[in-house]
Amino acid sequence: MATWFITGVNSGFGRQMTEQLLERGDRVAGTVRKEGSVDDLQAKYGDQFWVAHLDVRDISRVRVVVDQAWAELGRVDVVVSNAGYGLFGAAEELTDEQVRAQLDTNLLGSIAVVRAALPHLRAQGGGRLIQISTYGGQATNPGASLYNAGKWxxxxxxxxxxxxxxxFGIGVTIVEPGGARTEFRFDSLQLAAPLPAYDGTPAAMVRGAKDRGHPSLGDPARMAASIIASADQQPAPLRLVLGSDAYKFVTTALRERLAQIEPQQLAAAATDWSGPQ
Structure with missing residues (x-):
């Protein structure tokens, strides 16, 4: 039996992973922003499921909750930084408040979770860190500039x-899923107020992101199972790509990046220092 700490267990991958882990007999320490959103799991699994209220934007609270989980559970084998949300719209369309909230959650909040867990993982002699990212952590799309910024x-x-x-025996895995049939696109996704100047441009394509008529390819249960299985792989896979769409986007982006950079080899070397050492 392993013990997992997972942020954002009320929906999406967090909920899927938690259900699968509890069903197989593992312990889960989960965090939620909305109190009462996992009462059904608490009623079913009792002490096997430890829950705390947490908004990862509250950095000081992150450390309190992580410390409390270790104090009460004794050991945590796997830490999953999962809490986050999507914010789509052209960079110019976003408000300052939207920009700040996105980075506070997806970037600074995730960093805070990892930093809070590291002293405990070192003290116990190892463990696993899993960061839920997206194929958008390697590839970019117009209308996703701030989402890409946080994930990159x-x-x-x-x-x-x-x-x-x-x-210290701590393994790290970055998960890069493609689209999944969760409520991410509909419940937690935020769209910027559109500017007419972007009508008909590539950035405007994200305005239809909440259209339920175009379901995503990924099976969230299978994706969650793959994430769980990765915790047993030795060594830890640095990246875990999930979904044929994610594989296509990531590999295309990497090839394009190399194609842009490799022709610059001689020009790059030409700027090296050539004077006396």
């Missing part, structure tokens, strides 16, 4: 942290 930021953070904590 957290992927850079986690990749660096992976190298920092490997000597």
């Amino acid at each position: 930021g957290i992927e850079g953070f986690m990749e660096s942290v992976a190298k920092e904590v490997a000597p």
Whole structure:
């Protein structure tokens, strides 16, 4: 039996993972922004399911909750930073408040969860960190600039942290799902107020993101099962791509990036220092 700490367990991947883990007999320490949203799981699983109220934008509260989970459960084997939401719209369409809230949640909140967990993972001699990202952490789309900014930021953070904590037996995995048939697009997705200037441009395509007539490809139950299974892989996979759409977007973006950079090899070397050492 393993013990998991998962942020945002009331919906989406967090809920799917929690249900699967509890069903198989693991313990879950979960956090929710909306109190009462997982009462059904608490009633069914009792002490097997530990719950705390948390908004990851409250950095000081993040550390309190993480410390409390370890104090009451004794050990946590896997930490999943999952809480987050989508914000779509052209950069110019977003308000300052929307920009700040997006980065506070998807970037700074995720960083806070990891930083709060690391002392405990080191003290117990290892464990696993799993960061839920998106294919948008490697590829970009018009109308997703701030969402991409947060996800690219957290992927850079986690990749660096992976190298920092490997000597302590702590593995790190960044999960990059494609579209999934969760309520993410409908319940937690925020859209900017449209500016007429962007009508008919590529950025305007995101305005139909909540259209239920175009279901996503991904099966959230299968995706959650893959995330859970990754915790047993040794060594930890640094990236876990889920969905054929995610694989296509990520590999295309990486190939395009290399194609842009590789022709610059000689020009890049030409700027090296050539004077006396």
